[in-house]
Amino acid sequence: RGGGKGVGGGGAHNKRRRAPPPHLVGSVFVPAESPAGAWQNHGERYNHAERVATGELTDITTLARWRSDGRARVTTPPGSAGFDATVRMLTWRRPAYVGGRYLKRARGTPQAPWIDSETGVTIGEGSVQTSLDAVVSRAFRADGSKLNAAGREDIDVRMLGGGRPFILEVHNPRRPNAAATAEARAAMEAAMEAADGGAVAAVDIHVTDAAAYRAMHEASEEKEKEYTALCWAEKPLTLEDELRLSGIKDLQIQQSTPVRVLHRRTSMTRPRTIVSCRCERVPNATRFFTLRLKTQAGTYVKEFVHGDFGRTRPNVGEMLGCAADIMQLDVTDVVMDFANGEFKGLDGEREAKRGAKVE
Structure with missing residues (x-):
């Protein structure tokens, strides 16, 4: 990216400012004593003074011209003030x-x-x-x-x-x-x-x-994260299926950016690790099972279960040989x-x- 101010430049000055949501315009309270409040209350006067101050070069020649046409009301050096001044100081404490x-x-x-x-x-x-x-x-x-x-x-x-x-x-x-x-x-x-x-x-x-x-x-x-997930399988799970999932250890998977976040994340494939997994079938409901997982940071657990249209491989559905999905998910620990x-x-x-x- 270019760093200039022209079209296509990548500098901070070229960033488009986002307007607040329409329903918040005019409804957000800004404390009067805060810097933001001071700017809101006195911004117009500040902008006017800045335009006047920078509009003409205030050198000796300009001051002489101002005196001749009556615009200059100060002397050089300035004399003592003939009126009281009011100073307002706003304090802003460190976070x-x-x-x-x-x-x-x-x-x-x-x-x-x-x-x-x-x-x-x-x-x-x-x-x-x-x-x-x-x-x-x-x-x-x-x-x-x-x-x-x-x-x-x-x-x-x-x-x-x-x-x-x-x-x-x-x-x-x-x-x-x-x-x-x-x-x-x-x-x-x-x-x-x-x-x-x-x-x-x-x-x-x-x-x-x-x-x-x-x-x-x-x-x-x-960090690593630990999860408990309630899952469903298209077929009843057998003891062999339960042991297969429970045997997962340091399994490396390839995860493409999930479909559900493609609108805000870069589309790419990332390697992630399933550190461990323990599977338990739900009694009297053999199509349901619980997974207790420990994964590398950044792993999309929902997609690891259902596969996300093949964008995460391997996945639980592939290991079971049938469709699988996740019903509920809890993060049980952030190992950090x-x-x-x-x-x-x-x-x-x-x-x-x-x-x-x-x-």
């Missing part, structure tokens, strides 16, 4: 960073607010981000926050077990030490547990820093060393919190 592991116990909840770009309709019931932000921003008396998590699960997938590592960047915190004590952090966890019946909760809340926030994405690429604001081993206290309620 605070709060980490932990979140649990999502209800299906139908996206990780971030999801608004259909065509209809403006909100999809799903709330979001993980809004649930975490509601408690943390209130405690810090902040203007909001931004969520950075170690990956994401689909809207219809629960996040159980030990939870998914996350860090919130808390914007303009007026109480920057709101999470400084163990009691304050425990109160935040209790507030999340009490809200919305505990649909979204968090454990191991701690104070962290900007370096950990930036390192979250890089560290998440090395993240505790107390650092990427390191798990401590015993958090291990004791790994239980999660089931719907």
Whole structure:
């Protein structure tokens, strides 16, 4: 890509700015004391002053011409002011960073607010981000926050077990030490547990820093994930089928970008590893079975089960010799060393919190 300002240049100045959804225009509240609010309230006057200041070269010749036609009302050097001046100073506090592991116990909840770009309709019931932000921003008396998590699960997938590592960047915190004590952090966890019946909760809340926030994405690429999947097969499963699937270990599969995400992901084939698998037939329902999987980060588990029209191979359907599909999926653990604001081993206290309620 070119770096110039001409047509086809790849610089930041050539990026098209996206307008907000139509239903949000004029309805988004911007605090007057924030930098965004100051710009919104005083932007026109600033733009006018900037145009005037840069419209003519203010050298000695220009100043002399301004004096002659009456436009210049200042002397060089300027004298003392003959009127009172009003100065308004806006303060903007450095972000605070709060980490932990979140649990999502209800299906139908996206990780971030999801608004259909065509209809403006909100999809799903709330979001993980809004649930975490509601408690943390209130405690810090902040203007909001931004969520950075170690990956994401689909809207219809629960996040159980030990939870998914996350860090919130808390914007303009007026109480920057709101999470400084163990009691304050425990109160935040209790507030999340009490809200919305505990649909979204968090454990191991701690104070962290900007370096950990930036390192979250890089560290998440090395993680492994554990799943429990309820599946269906076109034929009744035999003991031989159960043992075949349970024997999977370090199986490398080739996954082309799934059809369901082709509209937003690059079309390419990626190698992924199924680290382990355990299959259990459902009693008195031989067409149904449970898979307990451990996979490499970035593996599309749904497509590993049904094959995605042959775009993921090998797949469970091929191994069974019949069509297979997935009914429900839960993430039961994100195997990533993240505790107390650092990427390191798990401590015993958090291990004791790994239980999660089931719907």
